[in-house]
Amino acid sequence: MAKTTLRSQRSPRAQHEAQVLDLLRVQGSASRAQIAAGTGLSRATISAITANLRRSGLIVRSDAVVETSGVGRTPERLTLNPGSRVIVGVEFSHTRVTVVVCDVTHRVLGSRVREHNHDEPWERRLATAIGFIDALVVTPLTLIAIGSGVPGAISERPRVVERVERCLGDRYRVPVRVENNARLAGLAEFSWGAGRDMPDLVYLRLSEGVGGLLIVDDEPRLGNTGSAGEFGHVCVDPNGPVCRCANRGCLEAYVGLGAVLARAGAASVGDLTEALDRAEPRALAVTTDAGARIGLVLANTCSILDISSVVLGGALAQVGDRLVRAVRQMVVRHAHGGGTERLQIRTAELGNLDGALGGVALVLRDRSIPVGRRSTSRSAHDENVLTA
Numbered sequence: 001m002a003k004t005t006l007r008s009q010r011s012p013r014a015q016h017e018a019q020v021l022d023l024l025r026v027q028g029s030a031s032r033a034q035i036a037a038g039t040g041l042s043r044a045t046i047s048a049i050t051a052n053l054r055r056s057g058l059i060v061r062s063d064a065v066v067e068t069s070g071v072g073r074t075p076e077r078l079t080l081n082p083g084s085r086v087i088v089g090v091e092f093s094h095t096r097v098t099v100v101v102c103d104v105t106h107r108v109l110g111s112r113v114r115e116h117n118h119d120e121p122w123e124r125r126l127a128t129a130i131g132f133i134d135a136l137v138v139t140p141l142t143l144i145a146i147g148s149g150v151p152g153a154i155s156e157r158p159r160v161v162e163r164v165e166r167c168l169g170d171r172y173r174v175p176v177r178v179e180n181n182a183r184l185a186g187l188a189e190f191s192w193g194a195g196r197d198m199p200d201l202v203y204l205r206l207s208e209g210v211g212g213l214l215i216v217d218d219e220p221r222l223g224n225t226g227s228a229g230e231f232g233h234v235c236v237d238p239n240g241p242v243c244r245c246a247n248r249g250c251l252e253a254y255v256g257l258g259a260v261l262a263r264a265g266a267a268s269v270g271d272l273t274e275a276l277d278r279a280e281p282r283a284l285a286v287t288t289d290a291g292a293r294i295g296l297v298l299a300n301t302c303s304i305l306d307i308s309s310v311v312l313g314g315a316l317a318q319v320g321d322r323l324v325r326a327v328r329q330m331v332v333r334h335a336h337g338g339g340t341e342r343l344q345i346r347t348a349e350l351g352n353l354d355g356a357l358g359g360v361a362l363v364l365r366d367r368s369i370p371v372g373r374r375s376t377s378r379s380a381h382d383e384n385v386l387t388a
């Protein structure tokens, strides 16, 4: 997710082409009016640039997208030429391996998921991912890059990250990017899910681990050391239980999925949801308590950053209304500033593919990885970065 800059020393036309291609790789498809709005280029320039890019085969018309524009002609939308080139997203969560394959127009071509125990060795997790990628990326599909997520708080994390990069990089000979998996789930929700119309956003993922992502001014914010958004390890009680990160009283120790299910006496999220539907007092009390603890951390976050849009993801968010109501109550009660009138709390939309889809979004947003299709025309892009 590191910010990258386009190569300098390019002609104005090549720079304009790069702006259009960058917008399409992040947005998937766009009309010429949307490209003009997104790049600040004039309509005349957009017409000339897109005509040239279409002639060179770098972009094509998207017929798959239907726009609800009422009466009149639907504006033509443009996308990058998929050209059978694909991006793989892999999520290694605490208890699951998920692989998803997408093309550069953001179409999901396939996915695989396998659950495992907490103590599954990394060797087996990697073998599972490789088996899935081999099954999904068949000739004549060409793999561009792999974006992968691993949990933020695990033992020997740097070694795990290096192992994932080396293992997948050696096998597939493509760039491999590794990020925090909760943050990738947030990036996916921001790109395609519940947060897609939220330029400022706090995303919180409530699963075995608790993590998240901050979006400010339409950009993911990582902080000085890349650990911004680690909501799970915000201290809510200095005398509380010891957390897996070795600190005491972290939010995750109270609202991590395992802790909540154990306190509610439920075997799964489905069990907890059913108990809530039956209005069982223990399930109600535990869920309300979890919502209040989450809400307090969110109230402070929203106050400090002056943000009023929240997306709750992860398995625990699937219990729905009861949790969201408790979170909302606490945020409204404790957040400062005018944001609470505009407060929006949504639950995530992308299901359990979210982290792996975030890996795809990570690659699409990383301008140092070329995604365009090789063109036989010299005219359009002889100085362009998208010529892998």
Ligand SMILES: [Zn+2]
Pocket: 232, 233, 243, 244, 245, 246, 247, 250, 252
């Ligand atoms: Zn912790």
